[in-house]
Amino acid sequence: MELTRRQLISALSAAGLLAVLPARPAGAAATAEGSAQLLANTVAVFAGTAETNARPETAAKLAAMVATARAGLKSMDEAGPDELFKGLVLGTNDANLNTAYRQLYEIALATRAPGSALLGDVTVQRRVLDGLVWLHERYYGDQSKGYYGNWFNWEIGISQSVTKTLVLLADALADHPDLLTTYVASMDAYLRNGTDGDVNLDSRFHTGANLADITTNRILQGALLGDENRIRKALTDQLTVFVTIDPYHLRHNVTDGHYADGSFIQHGSVAYTGSYGKGLLTRVVQTLKILDGSGFAHGEELVPTVFTWVRDGFAPLIFEGWMMEIVKGRAVSRTATGYTDVAVIVEAAVDLASLAPETEAKALRQYVKYIRSTSKAPLDPATFVSPVSVVRYADILADSALTPADLGPAARSVAFNAMDKTVHRRPGYALALARSSSRISKYEYMSGENLMPWFQGDGAHYLYLAGQDQTEAFGVDYYTTVSPYGLAGVTAPVEQRRTVPELYGTAYYDNPGHPLNFTPSSESQNAYVYFPRGLADHSGGAVLGTYGAAAMVQSSDVGVRDRELLPDDFVVYRNATATKSWFLFDDEIVVLAAGVGGAEGRAGTTTVDARTARAGDAVTVTGGRRDGTPFTGPGEAELSWLRWVNTTRGSAVGYVFLDGGPVRVGLENVKRSRRVVRTSNPDTPVTRSVFSAAYDHAAGAEPAALAYALVPGASDAALRSYADRGPLKVVSNSTRLQAVEHSGLHLLGLNSFTQGRHHAAGVSVDGPASVLVRRERRGRTSLAVADPTTRRDTISVVLHGRRLRLGEGDEGIRVSAVPGGTRVEVDVHQAYGRSFTATLLG
Incomplete structure (x- = not known):
């Protein structure tokens, strides 16, 4: 049987994806018509339509648009010297310049949104265009003075805001006839990681989510210019993000993207589904909507590929509306993660359903309804990018014929081995396990975010309990109040490490004169500071039906190996030692560890679990000693079992100790500022009840062997039974x-x-x-x-x-x-x- 084009695309071959591009439009008229459709679609995506904006469900979204625009106009009125907006001093701060351009876009958006109080306000639109001229003349047009700070702002962030603003105000550009071509020329000039002002697929900066952002900008620029070649080249480049990464046959040496097992990687070696991955998902779905009916691409042929991303890559990592910590990179330290992350994915699923064949469309709509019904936080559709998405979301929730349904079974074990992560799910809980290796980074730190990440990829686990508000257990407050050396599941040496800003006085290690050329975005900075990999190859596991086994050999990172190559003042930290396994059953997660110790004569600790709760919650710890007597924590004892209970929230976790020495149990209220994990976080004090259970390893002692089980939701009686007649045997x-x-x-x-x-x-x-x-x-x-x-x-x-x-x-x-x-x-x-x-x- 001959393959259909849809089947070919679903196979994710590079050659097949090029079939998405149709034959060239017939002449200038067709190009102009297609470009006009692209621009009209873009305005509809971001500003909505008269039909959608008349719906009551979009009222909050429109009100927010107008309020943001009015605040921006007021800020323009109050701006001082070297400012377009009050408080954003320009000339040396690229983040301020990026923000200024974004605020111009937000003002322009309100003038194009049907139903907005500022719709069609010519005076406001002229202020926006004058602002674009003013910024270009003083702070953007001279490329010899620009491109300081973060490359992302210059190559992606500013271009996004400028391009969308020009699209929104395309009909008002007559008073500034050269503004479009002037800005496009400048945006090309700032694409310094590209080639001749265009994308370079061999550049490590032009991959994954970043590539999708850049190419979408260039598609819209081509539509504004009526430049078919620019549009087609950008589309051809963007199609590469749809190709499944084959690690044995890399294209352009790129490891960023989606893998066959559902993994997603960005920055070459960072598990990033929950941050860059959702950014890529959003961008490609928006692009599919923008392309609709334009004639430049068969966008519908890409829908099955994106559907598999959602089903196999995102859905296993979302538990009751919460995005799991193991795939957020440095974003774990941000104050708005978890439920907020999933709102972005819900909007993408809503829009994808409008483009998908009926079977996939129904599954997506059911999944959207499932997330809404299981999430412990309300999803605010006013946070959606598009008013059109707000209406579609409302229609899905109102459809009584739709039964909520997950995209996968309630009981499953998923090995994301391409990114060294494991997810094990049962109706009452989900376990997320973060591994690392010589292939995948131990953690990600960057730009003052995730300041104490050292052990996040060393077998750290997150046990999510059903029916709970996960912001009370995880998210930024988990990292704020739980010791970075005592994350759940981690074996760490007993020592005090310093953050990058503490070590070097800046958010990065600066030494451009060294042979390794340490600059803010250099490859050396990435390899040794931002997201270092480990030294061991062994990290992976098997899945049999709904059961799983995972394993990892813990190691130091590449900085220890390359100590002699690094500058004298560069600080490296050696890791503790451990060989670990996780066996994932129905009621139990069994953990074995051997060769465990602080290494090099140091003491060490292995944290069985660490859990947080609100400081006022009624939390108790009970257990049984090996001699049969009861235990009430905190304290240290030879334990047979232990149970943590949050009576206020109706949640519990049990622990069965199969082998090992005394267990140290802690329960205390911890108060810290969220700024300890991210320099730009508000200096907000957080108090949590922090429970911990850990084995201590004495300095110089023989490497230990440990065996224990996590038993989510277990009762005291069930835990006592494991010692006598339990089903587990090491x-x-x-x-x-x-x-x-x-x-x-x-x-x-x-x-x-x-x-x-x-x-x-x-x-x-x-x-x-x-x-x-x-x-x-x-x-x-x-x-x-x-x-x-x-x-x-x-x-x-x-x-x-x-x-x-x-x-x-x-x-x-x-x-x-x-x-x-x-x-x-x-x-x-x-x-x-x-x-x-x-x-x-x-």
Whole structure:
């Protein structure tokens, strides 16, 4: 059967995506018509239409537009010397210049929004155009004086505001006949990471969300100029963001973008679905709306690709309307994350549904309704970019025939191995796990944001409980009040680290004279300061049905390896040691750790969990000692189990201690300013009740082995039962092999970390590998295998006992009989850590 163009596009091939571009329009008239449609669509997207703006649901959005515009006009009236707006001194501050341009756009927007009190106000529009002239003459037009500070403002931010302002006021440009061409020439000149004033797909600055922003700007500039070549070139460049990244066959050496397992990466190595990823989603959906009916592209052919992003990349990371911490990069330190992040994704889903085929459209509309019904914070549609989206959202909520539905099952385990993250979900909870490796950064710090990030990629976990307001447990206040050395799940050395501003007096390390050329946006700054990678290859895991296994070898970052190459005053920090596994079941998350210690003679700590609650909440900690006597925290004891309860919120988490020494339990009110995690945060004091449970590792002690389980929602009675008749059995816990059996599920999970043959509970595997084996009824055995190093070619697993035959299996799986059992060989060559599954019969 011949592939349709839609099927070709869905295959995400680079060649197929180029089919989105139709033949060139027939002559100048067609170009002019298409350009006019692009501009009209753009105005409708941002300003709304007469029909949508007449709806009562858009009243708040319109009121906000007008209020913002009037405030901007008042600020212009009160501006002083070297200011267009009061308080924004220009000449040396690129952020102020970017803000000035944005405020001009916001004023122009109110003059084009039907229903606005400023609609068609020629006087206001002239003030905006005069402002554009004034800024260009004094602070933007001389490129030899510009381009100080953040490259983003010059290549993307300012251009976004200028371009949209010119689109909104295109009919008023007659009084300034050269303004359009003058600004386009300047915007091209500021595209310094490009080539000859255009996009450079080989530039590390022109990738992912950044590329989508730049190319959308250039599409609109081409429409304003009636320049078909500019539009088509920008579209061709933007199409590259739709191609699934193949890490073994990179195009333009770009690792930024969406991966086959749903991962999204920006900045080369940062897991970034919840920040840059949502920015890319927003931009491409807006572009699809702008292209609609213009004749320049078959935009509808891209919709299936974007739908898979939402279904496979975003939906697993959203829990009851909250975006998980593990994919926000430095944005975790901002005051507005979580529910606010998801509002952006909801708007994109609403608009995508208007473009999608009926099956996908219905799924998206049901998902929007599902988020609204499960979120513990109201979603304010007035925050949407487009009044049109506000109306579509209202229509979805009002559709009684639509049943709310998630885009995935309530019970699932998702291995985002391409970005070293794991999500495990059940109806009552979700666990998000942040891993790192030589491929993926340990954290992201930049521009005074996320000041104390050091351990966020070292197995930090976030356990979200159903029915709770997640702002009370996580978000910026979690990082503000929980010690950066005591994040949940982290093994850290006992030491005091200093933030980048404390170390160097600036928001970055400045040493342009060094051979590594440390400047604010240099590659060296990225590699050693902003988002350093680790040194270990081992980070990954397997998924079998709804169950999962994950593993990571903790390491120092590249700065420690390259200490001799770095300047003498550059500070590096060595990490603690640990080899860790997580086995993800229904009621329990079992964690094994071996080789644990502070390293280099230092003491260390391993935090089992850290939870926050409002300071006034009724929080209690109870437990049982190994000798059978009760425990009431805080304090330190040899514990069998522990339970944290927030009676006020009706939430609880249990902990079962399977192996290890005494556990130190803390419960205290912590008060800190949000500015401790981000220099631009308001100096707002936050008080939280902070619970912690941790193992301490003495300086110079032998590396420890630990085993414990998180049991969300468990009762005291259930936790007591684990010691006597619990289903969990630690089969092996060393730096070579870690394995756990769950007797109730008939499930064995194992992670091998070294080469050679490893044996556990009737299974042997040549490591390193992640393996899950479930021996089901009627002779069925299910198996999942993954390569957590991404470097192996073949993994061999032997199941000892009766001989089995292959029932169903992924391509690349071979089954053969061996003395005493069955060998399963799995071709994992260039699979980038994905799981291979098989069902064996016999």
